[in-house]
Amino acid sequence: MTVFARGLSKQLGDTSPPHLTLMNMVAKAAGFQNLQHMRAATAARNRISTREAPLIADACSVERTLNLFDALGRLRQWPSRRAVQTLALWALWATFPAEKALSEKAVNAHLASEHTFGDVATLRRMMISCGLMTRNRNCSDYRRVEQKPPVEAQAVIRDLSTRRRARSESERAAQNA
Template identity: 60%
Template structure:
């Protein structure tokens, strides 16, 4: 019979060490010796090694800690896309709309001007409900696209997508890749 590991998390090693020392009674080693023993049992060389590793982890976590993605929102938004990465319907919730627009934003070329007809063609290829004007206007109002006053020279506004947008773009890219591969196979026949 195999044993299942039982995780143990100790918030304060000193407090844990003192409680263990009280239970060991007279046979207990000194407080520092016991703390070093516990650190070695946890896989560290000694207590100082454990402190150094944990301090470095805290410093790295502070600088690179990204906000957690709202997976429920991503899931809801993905429900508005088909298996090929095309937007099926216009979402009713504003948060889902904005996230879905980031999925469309990702297919626009960076640092390249497009005419309105090119933008419409790109959007028509990426959605099923045949309303590129709504998508185009909403992308402009959300700050994802910019255009000249005369309606020409559309450009994607470069920005760092949110954690949810990154996750959505990644999943849609995989679906679009499958779509491209399927279309390539049909063309070869």
């Protein structure tokens, strides 16, 4: 911009305002309050564009969690490690409908279809204690808590969604046969 302002000043000749005034005028013409505002906005834009890429999921945790699910996307066993338990719960969380109230019976039936070790009560209670679901005091109304999953959970959900799609396609094919 300095080069532009100097060239403009030469063309205006003796009637040209001082260099700083001319640069402020150019900055205002570009939509900024003044030269300092333009420089600050440009510096902020550069900082934002050069930020680090989003965090990459911990591949070991994701793999440990995925190994607990069968080929159809059902949880085979309850993990012993707390971090893996949480990722497994996120994977189950993703299967619940968003913003829909469910009865305890419906939640139990849904969880029963998403795991093979037969302990819906533990899964239901853990989802509530981890803040992934809420319920009324009388246990009549369960809802999924809408929130953005952590990076590792997103990776687990993404992988399991392909397994679950294959499961639903095979179930549809069996019904049609």
